Amino acid sequence: MTPTPLRLHDSLRNQKVPFEPLEPGKVGMYVCGPTTYAPAHIGHAFSAIAFDTIRRGLMFLGYQVKFVRNVTDVDDKIIKRASEQGEDPMVMAARFTAEYNRDMARFNVLPADLEPKVSGHIPQIIAIIERLIANGKAYESAGDVYYAVATFPAYGKLSGQDIAELRDGASKRVDAQDTRKREPADFALWKAAKPGEPSWDSPWCKGRPGWHIECSAMTVTHLGATFDIHGGGKDLIFPHHENEIAQSQGADGEGTFARYWLHNGFLNFDGVKMSKSLGNVFNCGEIADVVGGEALRFFCVQHHYQSSVEFETEPIKDAAGETTGVIFRSLEAADRRLNYFYETLQRIDDKVAAAGGDPGSGAVLAEIESLVADSRAALADNFNTPIVVAAMEKVASTANRLIDQPKGLDKLLVLRTLIRCARDLRTIGAAVGVFTSKPPSYLAERRARLVKKFGIDVAAVDRLILERATARKDKDFARADVIRGELEAMRVKMIDSPTGTTWRVDEPS
RNA sequence: GGAGCCAUCGCCAAGUGGUAAGGCAGUGGUCUGCAAAACCACCAUCCCCAGUUCAAAUCUGGGUGGCUCCUCCA
The missing domain is CATH 1.20.120 (Four Helix Bundle (Hemerythrin (Met), subunit A))
Structure with a gap:
């Protein structure tokens, strides 16, 4: 089957362009996955769904897709969280990785073809850092290794940032550690580990990779130096994706790395960004339990992946006015x-x-x-x-x-x-x-979910419906309507048909 | 301060040069003992101003409003 030609919006060119894969009919695609230090929240799901939809779309159009989504299982946040909880960082990361995949499956996100992890790519990461040092793009400083942003003229092209402005911006945030850098905009490729932290031997010191370098190492390992599509959330454009470009092209030369950049839009809650301080971060498990995983999937599909999306919520308050939960109106x-x-x-x-x-x-x-x-x-x-x-x-x-x-x-x-x-x-x-x-399986699950949510007594519903059927047979419509009123008070709506009466649970809209 | 995105019916949301998709809500109808569900019909000229063009929601300039990034936040 000949694949259908398609056009896609490339963030680098900032316009819709015809898609021409490296190899006709085949697509190599890399998406930035989660850092596994906490349960996945709805934002993670939003991004995963966006790129799963793109992947499915490509397959539907007749392309053979190799889909790679990484897992960042070595990271400062993981180490910090694990230390707070007295858990081994790698064990914790593995636990959240498994949970992430379980959550995403509830949103019909297909498993990636490959799910590379930082911990499994240390030699490849070290190799690319060595290439960068050899190319004069990176330098060692007190055991750490940094990327010298000044050596990469194209820096800032993806995000539209001017490197001089970035220097100004970054210089306002200089702290003690930054004295190891030649200039503030430089970023870590390898950093020394403190005692007790996960660490690996390297030519520079016992330590661990910086955040950005993993993606450069994994893409070249699994998709080659140049591949078709790189995706991620809009917030990753700077600095993460900008740094990836600097690293990969710094190591493999101009014209390498991702040929098309795709970024998904963000979720806004009632007009504001999702953030912990606003109390509007919702975990995937919670969402899937309350409205069903496929509802979120359908919601995403109703919107374009690139747009930012409004997400309406409403707090549930108890008699004392305390918030006890949240209603996801949009979902x-x-x-x-x-x-x-x-x-x-x-x-x-x-x-x-x-x-x-x-x-x-x-x-x-x-x-x-x-x-x-x-x-x-x-x-x-x-x-x-x-x-x-x-x-x-x-x-x-x-x-x-x-x-x-x-x-x-x-x-x-x-x-x-x-x-x-x-x-x-x-x-x-x-x-x-x-x-x-x-x-039947979706409809049964939905009913079970709503029955539980509203505490409906199914036996009582069945009894009332039988009673009403008898009343209707006797032409006692007044009685039948009273029963319907009772059921509606329980949020149960009946549907009469020639073959009998069925019922559904109705949420107030 | 720098960079960028967005503004379409009451709500959600496509369309980005050729005369406004779709959903929710609403109104009227079919069906029904009455309802519900389902179906049918109706329902916007695109934030403001000025330009370009035979033609603009779509391009340009200005204004107003909202959001994001520049903080390892998807």
């Missing part, structure tokens, strides 16, 4: 829409099963035929997933119409069209990471 809305799609898929499956299955090949209604092609075009235009969602909305509403009001249409045509709707919705859903569950 609840996304989950309701996701529920609509799953219910639609369920209805199609039921209808098809009732009709005796697939009637074989033949024409389908033209209005649903373009979903796959339209989605392909949208994804090929810088991974425009909101357009994909809009196209899926159209197919879902058509499917529902065919189920409810198939009047005047050939039965086999309707059946074939419905089968095609379901098949294409699942195909396109998978291309962006949604609708991956079986509808």
Whole structure:
């Protein structure tokens, strides 16, 4: 299959450009992963989902993707946190790494093809530092090794920063340790370890790598000196990605390293940045428990990966006015829409099963035929997933119409069209990471989640529904409506149909 | 102080030179014992001002408002 040509927004050129992989049909992609010193929060998920969507999009468009996402398991923050908790840093990092991967799986983030760790790449890191020293780009100072920013003229190109300005900015923050640097903007490639800290032998001192160098070492190890796509959060542009470029090109020469830079936008909470001081940092586990992992995934897919996104929350307060929790309005809305799609898929499956299955090949209604092609075009235009969602909305509403009001249409045509709707919705859903569950399983999980959340007594609901059915049979509609009122007070809404009464839990919107 | 991003219907959100996707909410309708769900219909000229152009939400300049980075914060 010939891959579909695509255009993507390259941060370095700051514009949408045609994507031309090094090797036709193949994509080598590297994304900055987590530093594992704490449970993953929703920002980590947001970035991981963005690049998982891009990866899936590339695969859907016909590219063979090698997806590398690193784990920073050696880092000052890890050492600090582990020391505070009296835990071994490497053990703690391994624990949070496993937790990170479990969390991301709940958002339908596929495992990376490779998940390199700093601790497993010390020789490669030392090798690249040695190359940098040999090239005159780095210098040793009291056991530490620093990158000499002044030796790399292109420094600042990615972030649009002027190196003179950076010097001014950095010089305001000089502290005692910085006297080891030639100039404040220089950054550490290797730093000496204190007793008890994780450390490795090196030509300079027993120590550990600086933060930035790991990515340069891992990309060249696993993707080669030059590769296709490098991704990460917008906040990493400076200094992290700027430093990566300086390191890799300093070691391997001009024109090497990432050929396209992709950066995902940030999550804003009610207009402000997420930060611990504002108390709006939410862990992935909490989010997935409260609204379901796929709801966050769907929410992300409803937005463009590059845009910053508004995220509406509302504190839950007890009688005394104390905050006891938080309501994720945006995610609840996304989950309701996701529920609509799953219910639609369920209805199609039921209808098809009732009709005796697939009637074989033949024409389908033209209005649903373009979903796959339209989605392909949208994804090929810088991974425009909101357009994909809009196209899926159209197919879902058509499917529902065919189920409810198939009047005047050939039965086999309707059946074939419905089968095609379901098949294409699942195909396109998978291309962006949604609708991956079986509808009964999603619907059951959602109900269980909401039943638990609102403390609904399922046995009582079933009893009341039976009572109401009896009342309706007796034409005692007054009684039936009283029962409905009682159920609605429990947040239970009934859906009457020719085959009986089902119910759903409704969140206040 | 330096760099950059953004401003589209009540809310969320695509579109970045050719005459405003989609969702939520709202209104009217079909269906229903009544509802709900589902479906159908209606629902914005794009922050302000000035330019460029046959044509601008989309380009340029100015203004206003918001956000981010320059602090190993995704």
